[in-house]
Amino acid sequence: MGVGISVEHLNAWYGTTHTLQDINVNLPANHATALIGPSGCGKSTFVRCLNRMHETNPIARATGSVKLGDMDIYADAQPVQIRRRIGMVFQRPNPFPTMSIYDNVASGLKLNGFRNRAVLDETVERSLKASALWEEVKDDLKKKSGASLSGGQQQRMCIARALAVDPEVLLMDEPASALDPVSTSKIEDLIFQLKSQYTIVIVTHNMQQAARVAENTGFFLNGKMVEFDSTHKIFTNPKDKRTEDYITGRFG
Amino acid sequence: MVTRIKFQQNLDDLKERLLIMAGMAEQAIQRSIEAYRTRDLSICEMVFQSEPVINRLEREIDQMALDLLAMEQPMAIDLRFILSVIRINADLERVGDQAVNIAVRVREMGAFANIELPVDIPKLALLASAMVRKSLQAFIEADAELAQSVLKLDDQVDEMNDVAFNELSALIKDRPDLTPQSLNALIIARNLERVGDHATNIAEDVIFWVRGKDVRHQGAAVSSQMAD
Numbered sequence: 358m359g360v361g362i363s364v365e366h367l368n369a370w371y372g373t374t375h376t377l378q379d380i381n382v383n384l385p386a387n388h389a390t391a392l393i394g395p396s397g398c399g400k401s402t403f404v405r406c407l408n409r410m411h412e413t414n415p416i417a418r419a420t421g422s423v424k425l426g427d428m429d430i431y432a433d434a435q436p437v438q439i440r441r442r443i444g445m446v447f448q449r450p451n452p453f454p455t456m457s458i459y460d461n462v463a464s465g466l467k468l469n470g471f472r473n474r475a476v477l478d479e480t481v482e483r484s485l486k487a488s489a490l491w492e493e494v495k496d497d498l499k500k501k502s503g504a505s506l507s508g509g510q511q512q513r514m515c516i517a518r519a520l521a522v523d524p525e526v527l528l529m530d531e532p533a534s535a536l537d538p539v540s541t542s543k544i545e546d547l548i549f550q551l552k553s554q555y556t557i558v559i560v561t562h563n564m565q566q567a568a569r570v571a572e573n574t575g576f577f578l579n580g581k582m583v584e585f586d587s588t589h590k591i592f593t594n595p596k597d598k599r600t601e602d603y604i605t606g607r608f609g
Numbered sequence: 610m611v612t613r614i615k616f617q618q619n620l621d622d623l624k625e626r627l628l629i630m631a632g633m634a635e636q637a638i639q640r641s642i643e644a645y646r647t648r649d650l651s652i653c654e655m656v657f658q659s660e661p662v663i664n665r666l667e668r669e670i671d672q673m674a675l676d677l678l679a680m681e682q683p684m685a686i687d688l689r690f691i692l693s694v695i696r697i698n699a700d701l702e703r704v705g706d707q708a709v710n711i712a713v714r715v716r717e718m719g720a721f722a723n724i725e726l727p728v729d730i731p732k733l734a735l736l737a738s739a740m741v742r743k744s745l746q747a748f749i750e751a752d753a754e755l756a757q758s759v760l761k762l763d764d765q766v767d768e769m770n771d772v773a774f775n776e777l778s779a780l781i782k783d784r785p786d787l788t789p790q791s792l793n794a795l796i797i798a799r800n801l802e803r804v805g806d807h808a809t810n811i812a813e814d815v816i817f818w819v820r821g822k823d824v825r826h827q828g829a830a831v832s833s834q835m836a837d
């Protein structure tokens with residue numbers, strides 16, 4: 358089951374640039390939360406702070422509190438532990454090109470020391486079923502490389518890879534922006550299904566996508582979260598004029 | 610920097626088209642009342658001729674709104690605006706229908722003696738027309754407060770219609786020979802009461818567009834509070 362994320366006074370910097378400024382928000386468990394905003398507004402930085410990816414950049418730093426359930430991920434845990442509990446899917450699918458589909462999905466588990474063949478088989482099948490790819494690849498799991506799949510299939514394979522380590526939260530940074538409409542629909546259907554088991558945070562530039570998949574939406578601008586509310590409210594009657602200007606396309 | 614220039618232009622065109630429709634519907638009601646007052650059947654004819662034009666405009670406006678929904682995927686205030694236009698469009702078409710209904714009654718009344726009836730149809734018409742005008746003014750100016758003031762007028766129109774019903778029912782009982790004229794006047798009063806209802810709907814749509822609050826079916830007092 359997913360767990361909620363509670364963010365308090367989160368600030369982030371790249372060098373001297375203050376990219377996130379005092380973010381306070383609760384992301385409820387087993388809900389999809391969409392993050393929208395113009396390029397450079399801080400939404401991807403925010404997501405990368407949620408699993409401590411942000412600090413992998415040597416000039417980046419973050420302060421504040423991010424609680425995954427009761428655990429403060431900046432105070433109580435190591436980044437590797439965090440990334441097992443919080444999976445991430447990126448804009449462009451990033452398969453390991455020389456690995457088979459099977460090995461791509463199992464790679465996270467193997468990195469964590471799992472070697473039991475039966476456990477690996479079961480996990481690969483469960484993860485590929487959860488990412489709605491199993492039926493399309495089950496006969497070629499070890500024959501085909503991950504890179505031989507279509508873009509949409511690769512992205513679902515990457516989702517399977519993220520799910521294989523059994524996370525509680527799934528972060529998705531523009532997961533469908535490089536995909537055609539059919540593949541995009543499959544990813545969106547997947548998000549809808551995965552919500553029952555995971556807490557999902559999705560960064561998207563596609564406003565309709567945010568409206569379709571997320572219960573809650575946050576609007577970022579210039580490093581600040583200007584508004585966070587139910588998706589219904591944000592897209593029909595936002596409180597803040599800046600949110601309205603952005604979602605109606607009058608921002609600029 | 611202004612963005613979405615074409616979309617904004619299309620929204621302006623949609624608004625302009627709806628206002629043309631509004632002008633025609635309002636004129637049809639005024640003409641039907643003028644026909645009642647003067648019993649001039651040539652004015653009734655003008656009302657009948659306006660109906661297909663209003664119907665055509667309704668279809669055009671719906672198509673424009675549908676195109677914008679499909680092509681531009683509007684959000685927030687733009688989405689509420691287009692939804693309001695679609696609803697107002699339907700109400701205006703029905704205002705046009707009420708004008709035709711009144712003109713039909715006036716034409717029937719022409720077959721009978723023009724007698725003094727215990728009902729002030731022109732006064733009721735004045736109030737119902739004022740509601741339509743105010744609601745459209747509120748739409749033109751995106752003025753939710755003005756729209757709220759329309760909601761309060763609906764009770765007055767309803768009350769005048771009730772009085773007309775009672776007076777004319779009593780007259781039918783006392784003077785059965787005047788039944789045809791009384792019945793026609795009664796139906797005209799009812800048509801005008803419906804015009805008031807359509808104006809109320811338009812005002813509620815303006816409030817929805819401007820403030821994002823759905824105040825329908827709440828009664829005037831509650832709707833006014835909700836719209837604040």
